[in-house]
Amino acid sequence: MVSKKISDFKPSRRKVLTGMAAAGATTALPGFVPFVQAQSSEPIRIGFQVHRTGIGAAYGRWYDRTTMAAAPVINDMGGLNGRPVEIISEDDGTDPKRGAEVVEKFATHHNTDIAYGTLFSHVVVGSAPRAGELKMPYFVVSEGHHVASGMLNRWTLQPGITDVKSQVQAMAPFVADNLGKKVTMIFPDYAFGHDHRDFFSAAIEAQGGEVIAKLAIPPTETSFTKYFPQIPRETEVIYHVMVGPAVLTFVKEMGEFFGSARPEIFGFIDSLEAVDLATPGLEFLEGTYFWEGMPRYAQENQSEYDKFYRAAIGVDNNGASVSDPKDVSTFAHMFGCWETLHTIKAGMEAAGYQGTSDRAKLVEAVEAMTDMAESQAHPQGAKVFNGKTHQVFGPQYISQVQDGRLVVQHKTALEDGFYPDEVDYTTQSF
Amino acid sequence: MAAMMLLSTRKLSRHFGGLRAVENVDFDLPEGQIRALIGPNGAGKTTFVSMLCGRIPVSSGDITFAGENVTRLPAHKRIQRGMAYTFQITSVFSDLTVQENVALAVQSRLERGAVLAGEVAKALAKVGLQDRADQIAGDLAYGHQRLLEIAMGLGQSPRLLILDEPTQGLSDGEVNDFIALIKDVAKDTTILLIEHNIDVVMALADKITVMNFGEVIAEGTPQEIHENATVQTAYLGG
Amino acid sequence: MLHLGLIAALVLLQFILPAYHHGNLARIMVLSVFAMGYNIMFGYAGLLSLGHAMFFTAGMYGMGLSVRLWDIPVGPAFVIGIFAAAALSLVVGLLALRTIGVAFMIVTLMFSQAVFLTILYFNPITRGDEGFVIAQQVRQIAGLDLSNPTTRYFAALILFAICLLAVLWLVRSRAGRVLIAIRENEERARLLGYDTWAHKLAAVVMSGTMAGAAGAAYGVLFGSVGASFAEVPFSILPLLYVLLGGPGTVIGPFVGTLFMFYLRDLSSSLTDAHMLVAGVVLILLTLFARRGIMGIVRERWLKWLP
Numbered sequence A: 001m002v003s004k005k006i007s008d009f010k011p012s013r014r015k016v017l018t019g020m021a022a023a024g025a026t027t028a029l030p031g032f033v034p035f036v037q038a039q040s041s042e043p044i045r046i047g048f049q050v051h052r053t054g055i056g057a058a059y060g061r062w063y064d065r066t067t068m069a070a071a072p073v074i075n076d077m078g079g080l081n082g083r084p085v086e087i088i089s090e091d092d093g094t095d096p097k098r099g100a101e102v103v104e105k106f107a108t109h110h111n112t113d114i115a116y117g118t119l120f121s122h123v124v125v126g127s128a129p130r131a132g133e134l135k136m137p138y139f140v141v142s143e144g145h146h147v148a149s150g151m152l153n154r155w156t157l158q159p160g161i162t163d164v165k166s167q168v169q170a171m172a173p174f175v176a177d178n179l180g181k182k183v184t185m186i187f188p189d190y191a192f193g194h195d196h197r198d199f200f201s202a203a204i205e206a207q208g209g210e211v212i213a214k215l216a217i218p219p220t221e222t223s224f225t226k227y228f229p230q231i232p233r234e235t236e237v238i239y240h241v242m243v244g245p246a247v248l249t250f251v252k253e254m255g256e257f258f259g260s261a262r263p264e265i266f267g268f269i270d271s272l273e274a275v276d277l278a279t280p281g282l283e284f285l286e287g288t289y290f291w292e293g294m295p296r297y298a299q300e301n302q303s304e305y306d307k308f309y310r311a312a313i314g315v316d317n318n319g320a321s322v323s324d325p326k327d328v329s330t331f332a333h334m335f336g337c338w339e340t341l342h343t344i345k346a347g348m349e350a351a352g353y354q355g356t357s358d359r360a361k362l363v364e365a366v367e368a369m370t371d372m373a374e375s376q377a378h379p380q381g382a383k384v385f386n387g388k389t390h391q392v393f394g395p396q397y398i399s400q401v402q403d404g405r406l407v408v409q410h411k412t413a414l415e416d417g418f419y420p421d422e423v424d425y426t427t428q429s430f
Numbered sequence B: 001m002a003a004m005m006l007l008s009t010r011k012l013s014r015h016f017g018g019l020r021a022v023e024n025v026d027f028d029l030p031e032g033q034i035r036a037l038i039g040p041n042g043a044g045k046t047t048f049v050s051m052l053c054g055r056i057p058v059s060s061g062d063i064t065f066a067g068e069n070v071t072r073l074p075a076h077k078r079i080q081r082g083m084a085y086t087f088q089i090t091s092v093f094s095d096l097t098v099q100e101n102v103a104l105a106v107q108s109r110l111e112r113g114a115v116l117a118g119e120v121a122k123a124l125a126k127v128g129l130q131d132r133a134d135q136i137a138g139d140l141a142y143g144h145q146r147l148l149e150i151a152m153g154l155g156q157s158p159r160l161l162i163l164d165e166p167t168q169g170l171s172d173g174e175v176n177d178f179i180a181l182i183k184d185v186a187k188d189t190t191i192l193l194i195e196h197n198i199d200v201v202m203a204l205a206d207k208i209t210v211m212n213f214g215e216v217i218a219e220g221t222p223q224e225i226h227e228n229a230t231v232q233t234a235y236l237g238g
Numbered sequence C: 001m002l003h004l005g006l007i008a009a010l011v012l013l014q015f016i017l018p019a020y021h022h023g024n025l026a027r028i029m030v031l032s033v034f035a036m037g038y039n040i041m042f043g044y045a046g047l048l049s050l051g052h053a054m055f056f057t058a059g060m061y062g063m064g065l066s067v068r069l070w071d072i073p074v075g076p077a078f079v080i081g082i083f084a085a086a087a088l089s090l091v092v093g094l095l096a097l098r099t100i101g102v103a104f105m106i107v108t109l110m111f112s113q114a115v116f117l118t119i120l121y122f123n124p125i126t127r128g129d130e131g132f133v134i135a136q137q138v139r140q141i142a143g144l145d146l147s148n149p150t151t152r153y154f155a156a157l158i159l160f161a162i163c164l165l166a167v168l169w170l171v172r173s174r175a176g177r178v179l180i181a182i183r184e185n186e187e188r189a190r191l192l193g194y195d196t197w198a199h200k201l202a203a204v205v206m207s208g209t210m211a212g213a214a215g216a217a218y219g220v221l222f223g224s225v226g227a228s229f230a231e232v233p234f235s236i237l238p239l240l241y242v243l244l245g246g247p248g249t250v251i252g253p254f255v256g257t258l259f260m261f262y263l264r265d266l267s268s269s270l271t272d273a274h275m276l277v278a279g280v281v282l283i284l285l286t287l288f289a290r291r292g293i294m295g296i297v298r299e300r301w302l303k304w305l306p
């Protein structure tokens, strides 16, 4: 499987290049001939907006691997409406400006059928307007609340991963029931952190709990010792979500501050995606809890779908690359790529998608989806898609660090993550 | 009090740390005069005139120009009131052409157009650089850069032209031309000339001021200075 | 002549360019307005700023927040953006021009960083790092839909042409000559009677305002506003554009933006190391082509080029 993955990856990349060279030659001519509708045997072209460089690179690498593993699986299943899928990758540098340019490039240069794969919220926000204007179905795998908040447009959908509002909200019952009701939150002082602060504060209150302190850490901070004394004594649970390279320092300093007498600690694994839990300095996390989008370590009751999915990508039972155990994946998020691609397949089949003129039909077909059963296409778990808000809702996992591994303690119900619709995209015209 | 004093200083001083580069200088320059300022190296001449034109701030004392106390005025305002200063260390716009250099000087008092071009040509002709108008200033020979520096001073049509060692680096022929030029310019411009070449001083100066160790040690006609014992000692390093 | 020719060529290109390059060129025109603004300060007045992203962002957020918070139509919002950038550049100019050289670079860098952090700090208003969208339906001026490719192209072209001609006028004006004099030798300029400080301040304000116009236009034409435009790399970008195109030339910024854009576009398809490519270009420039493309053209062939 792994060698297949790698060999699949390279030719498709080369194909992109030759394709580009050809397109470059055409465009050099003054009388440029507009794109002619592909023959039905031609591949469906999916423009993959990937964070190959910039701050999203660690995630991007695994989004890439997952995507490149899913494509041949889909092709083996007969492709999309009998046509093979071809992934055309473009690096966006994790930069919204470049992101928008890449979406344009997909639409007008590579002539892809759709655009897909963006993770970082600011890149989504920068790119989605262009996708909307170009009438390009844009499937993001971002976990941001931007889609469901109504900020984006009819052409932008998030069918493969739950948004942060739902994730955070679904944590509250477990935290209140098992860890404590008096919570101190530590979060980065920018949009992502503020989403956590706002969504969780509301959710824990609904559970009869309370956030007693909110410590917003400036994004430029490299040492945290001065913040820990601000944690109130009566704190029962610390809720942390730190991202970026400072997370190791954060954990280490938190350990030094509390020693053995610590409150319960709950965090979002986002901080430690692609980070080995055996990294020296993380010992303090033993016994603490984490949200995981999908369990990084294969659990005792591992499903056959999980098994298949890991094998296809080349990830071992510890969530690391089979060829390099030190190369830890972004397991809690990257399933979103796999599932989104499968949803695109289902959508195209439901829409009878033939070519770019059917793009609106594809969006409508996805909007019409509701239940997604746990399956090879959806190894993370059964989901329900909300066609009005363009957002999927799935289960969340809460795991405890035991002997340096994450062991699932609780899987949330879909209902835990539901909230009232904030938009109905289906009322917008195409 | 016969002639109007164009420029006066009172107790003018400038210290660099502990070094008293200029100390309590009282100086009067009547309108229309050619005044030479001489003194050994390091006497404080450049420092003194730099304070006059505002290139460096004073430590204490006052400067009066055309009846106005200009001590606190920034350099460009003093220039606008009619001072011009040519640098001892050549300071032209070396990436621009000769013509552009002079145009910048002329332009500070004029608007652009035909007048500008005429004035630039006139200033260049006076120093004999008219044939080099389109050369890049930085490519000129050192002597020609000195002449350009002077042309920029002339281009400003100042009331007071301060020349800091203008003949340094000029050939004998050019020095003679320079003497003639200044005699001509002096008809309607007051001149303060720092000069080491004693022949130039003798040929031009109406009056000479001598500085040493930051102070004025003598002042008088060329004849008087020539005969002054203190001056002789200063120059001989006594 | 050359400049009118360039504008005419850009008008023509609208009709013959394939969609992809057509879209790119609209972007390049907006970004080269940013670079032209940068060039006023760096190329003409010799002031090296490392914080121009703040002016771009001031325009962008001045426009964007007017739309987002008060539902002001994008036309007036665009003007508000320009005023925001002008005001910011005046303040920054008044403070930063007290320093020179490396200190000036650092001060501008810090101001720009402060603007970035301010955007993050006011997250509830600005949506912080995530940014926000200017909805397609409000992006209209006088009934023209600015998200339409042709309209967008011409809107970008009009802005570009105005700025190009403004810079051309500036460098031919007395003030423009003085800026060059300041760049070449500030003390000499001062001692020719020029108020160099006032000229530099004017250069900062013009430069910042033009950068702000680019930022506001970017938001209006491409529909999103985000804090990443306030980050340090976005301050380095115009410097690169100008260095490549030719500092102190009127069309250099456009040429540099065009080259860098396509260099980035091609290199990111060929290699992951597009930042490395940019770095190598920068090093090669400083080693072999300090005057940039148009600077070399001027030196070799077109001596009269402004």
Ligand SMILES: Nc1ncnc2c1ncn2[C@@H]1O[C@H](COP(=O)(O)OP(=O)(O)OP(=O)(O)O)[C@@H](O)[C@H]1O
Pocket (backbone or CB within 6 Å): B016, B019, B021, B039, B040, B041, B042, B043, B044, B045, B046, B047, B048, B088
């Ligand atoms: N910026 C400065 N900082 C410190 N010392 C200075 C400075 N400028 C001048 N000096 C010192 O002040 C004294 C006077 O210098 P100044 O240049 O005025 O002398 P000068 O009479 O013009 O000499 P020369 O005939 O060599 O040009 C010298 O000792 C010089 O070293």
Ligand SMILES: [Mg+2]
Pocket (backbone or CB within 6 Å): B045, B046, B047, B088, B164
């Ligand atoms: Mg001297």
